[in-house]
């Protein structure tokens with residue numbers, strides 16, 4: 208029968224997938240990662256392989272770590288500051304003015320003395 212041949216043909220076509228499943232006996236374990244957006248990712252890692260410390264979260268793309276309580280990127284050791292903010296922190300505006308005046312005066316002295 209023609210229809211019988213078609214069905215058999217389809218079975219033959221699905222063969223390679225089963226073949227791969229049967230011949231992939233590498234033992235795996237599931238390693239969990241957590242990203243800072245509270246996504247948990249279970250990654251199958253080859254049993255003999257050392258799991259990487261970071262894994263990119265497939266949900267949001269940020270790196271995920273193995274510690275659920277401290278995912279990478281959540282706690283910044285220092286808040287971001289501009290260079291100007293650092294300068295202002297070190298010196299008051301008055302001190303800045305004084306330093307500038309001093310520098311200008313020194314410049315004038317050098318020019319005047321030449």
Ligand SMILES: [Zn+2]
Nearest residue numbers: 242246264267
């Ligand atoms: Zn995520």
